[in-house]
Amino acid sequence: MKNPLYIPVVAIVGVGLIGGSFALALKEAGVVGRILGFDLDPHNLAQALQLGIIDAACHGPEELSEADLIFLATPVLAMPAALTAISPYLKAGAILTDGGSVKGAVIAALEPLLPPTLRYVPGHPISGTERSGATAAFSSLYRGKRCILTPTKRSDPQAIALVTALWQAAGSEVMLMDAEKHDRILAAISHLPHMVAYALVNAVGAYDRYEENILLYSAGGFRDFTRIASSDPTMWRDIALTNREALLEMIERFESDLSGLKEAIRRGDAAMLHDYFLRSKLNRDAIL
Amino acid sequence: MKNPLYIPVVAIVGVGLIGGSFALALKEAGVVGRILGFDLDPHNLAQALQLGIIDAACHGPEELSEADLIFLATPVLAMPAALTAISPYLKAGAILTDGGSVKGAVIAALEPLLPPTLRYVPGHPISGTERSGATAAFSSLYRGKRCILTPTKRSDPQAIALVTALWQAAGSEVMLMDAEKHDRILAAISHLPHMVAYALVNAVGAYDRYEENILLYSAGGFRDFTRIASSDPTMWRDIALTNREALLEMIERFESDLSGLKEAIRRGDAAMLHDYFLRSKLNRDAIL
Missing domain, CATH: 1.10.3660.10 (6-phosphogluconate dehydrogenase C-terminal like domain)
Incomplete structure (x- = not known):
């Protein structure tokens, strides 16, 4: 029997400490079918696959077309280029969320790039360690921590509810506030x-x-x-x-x-x- | 059979985190007969006695006359007054050492106050926690840490060797350097x-x-x-x-x-x- 919260395909773009730990937490919570990984660093991506953080390593943006939810977890200045690369291939109605530590500038950069059929919920899990990369990821990183979502006027309420539920499944307390x-x-x-x-x-x-x-x-x-x-x-x-x-x-x-x-x-x-x-x-x- | 390093009576002046932990470490190492405690705060002193950190609580400086070694572990600006209070009662040949985090100013303040028969070895164990008072003391505080001694021209070589051996018994690596x-x-x-x-x-x-x-x-x-x-x-x-x-x-x-x-x-x-x-x-x- 499936968990009532269930996402068939999640894609992690940037499989480092933040993206990798989100993948592991969702797997452990049993709320996701398959996890795709995409990363500019092929060595890091191979490690993520080998460590079981992701189920498949994507070697081009077109391989993300099945994703129901995309978690953007690159350094924040890499996000616009990543979104530009993947957005033509994402399916209609997919949900994009991110883990960037800054929200105002990220929203300002990403919103103009969003295809009308992609729903976006900006977010920021307030946790981390001083380590980085897929090898630093662990499933309990977000447990007992806060995650702040900063929805914009165009964020879809259903999408906000789903992203909230995912972070709760990862063990976090979710708070909503404005980006500024x-x-x-x-x-x-x-x-x-x-x-x-x-x-x-x-x-x-x-x-x-x-x-x-x-x-x-x-x-x-x-x-x-x-x-x-x-x-x-x-x-x-x-x-x-x-x-x-x-x-x-x-x-x-x-x-x-x-x-x-x-x-x-x-x-x-x-x-x-x-x-x-x-x-x-x-x-x-x-x-x- | 006694440890070859053995001090019959040690006095701790200022039984907080630093003084109390030194007492506990010496007890655990079996290198001391009896530990006297002296403290301006009667409540802290009573706690130290109750916790078994010291064997006797001294209520006046004259009760320190049996001490072979005195460890001054008050805040550094309280050290001159503490030394002035106790020095008339200390026995000839006793060794004074301290745990002050600053050495130049402490030496400059204490040396003029030393009776000729009191041997002084300035010291500073580089360890601590953010807690304070007798209740914060624990026997392993100094284990694996460094202790710096800053002997002066008038520090007696035998006294330096003894204080070094005591800090080693507490688990520290001892280094000598000049106070500046x-x-x-x-x-x-x-x-x-x-x-x-x-x-x-x-x-x-x-x-x-x-x-x-x-x-x-x-x-x-x-x-x-x-x-x-x-x-x-x-x-x-x-x-x-x-x-x-x-x-x-x-x-x-x-x-x-x-x-x-x-x-x-x-x-x-x-x-x-x-x-x-x-x-x-x-x-x-x-x-x-």
């Missing part, structure tokens, strides 16, 4: 921390070259704190380019906060320092 | 990351108040990345005040790096962004 709010929130809680971690590792790394093997002394704290600086450079280049305004605003808020802290250190302001660290601890402990 | 180098290295790999994490949480927290519950959306990445911002505010106030010059230098290096990244985002420099994130990933992966 999504992008501001993600700039604060994800994009800014990544920029800070990248800058921290590079600043300490540069000092390291001056000092000799300084990173050898680092305890678990530094390693944990900078874990996210190992994330995929192409993915983050694209996020930095496409969520530019919200990210620049958050970087400047952070710079201003750090500058105030630096001045308190410079003038030896013990009371302000204690208050600052305590406020941060209370903020942080509240989200444990 | 220690302070520059720790400013880079520990003190700067803590300042950055504190500033990040406060910047996002302030934005949160504007935006409503933004932190609710944060995935594991933000929580992991900001874990160290839950560390003890008094400890970090003291570190920021006492390692000021090295820390300000590192904050400025970091600000300069982040500013370069921000400008690359502002002008949409895709090549530089990819190169920057890749360099950071390679730096980070090298210390995994």
Whole structure:
């Protein structure tokens, strides 16, 4: 007996950590018949097939014509080209969704490219690890996490309901919001921390070259704190380019906060320092 | 049969995460007879006794007169007052060591206060968690970690050897270096990351108040990345005040790096962004 939620054919375009984990989660939930994979990197695609993440590797966009649902999980700046390549072959009524970490720019780029018969539900699962590629995928990546959908005026209600149900089947809590709010929130809680971690590792790394093997002394704290600086450079280049305004605003808020802290250190302001660290601890402990 | 390394009486002054874990590690290694505890906070001291971290709670400095080795593990700015309080009662030939995260300022403050018969070996175990107090202590905190000793001209070679052996018994690898180098290295790999994490949480927290519950959306990445911002505010106030010059230098290096990244985002420099994130990933992966 089939699960009442059942999609005969799902296509994953970009079978990396995000796309591959979605495939594995849907398989585990028993809500999909067959999973097709499509990827610019033939080696990654072969690995996805070998690992059982996908059931068939497509070697051209025409092989996606059976897909009922297409999950676009490439770096965000690769999405328009991917959509342009596959859209002529997609069947009428198919549903396109994506996993891009930025929503405003992705919607603005993809909507003009959509054939009228393709239904589009923009999305973003808020989870990931610092690893990338098909070999990094695992079925429980989305379990207990949030997935944000940012439907547009032209998103079909049935399509929204189906994509919602799929993410729920993958174990996520689904929230709907508008793309602009999504992008501001993600700039604060994800994009800014990544920029800070990248800058921290590079600043300490540069000092390291001056000092000799300084990173050898680092305890678990530094390693944990900078874990996210190992994330995929192409993915983050694209996020930095496409969520530019919200990210620049958050970087400047952070710079201003750090500058105030630096001045308190410079003038030896013990009371302000204690208050600052305590406020941060209370903020942080509240989200444990 | 006793371990060849054996200290009849050890006193822990400041029985928190650092002092308490040292006590537990020495007990587990079987290298100590009796452990005395002394703490400004009577509730914390009672907890340490109840948890079996210490064998006796001292209620006045005169009760430390039996100690062969004293481990000073208070926040660094509390160390001079603690030493002044206990030094009249310590027996001749006793060894004092400390666990302060800053060494130059601690040595400068403590050495003038040392009675001629007290031998002092400055130290810093490079490990910790974001928790604090006796209840946070555990015996394996120092296992597989580094401990840096920064002996001064007046540190006695036998005392250095004994303190080294104790940290080795606690599971740490011991390194000797001069205090100024220690302070520059720790400013880079520990003190700067803590300042950055504190500033990040406060910047996002302030934005949160504007935006409503933004932190609710944060995935594991933000929580992991900001874990160290839950560390003890008094400890970090003291570190920021006492390692000021090295820390300000590192904050400025970091600000300069982040500013370069921000400008690359502002002008949409895709090549530089990819190169920057890749360099950071390679730096980070090298210390995994």
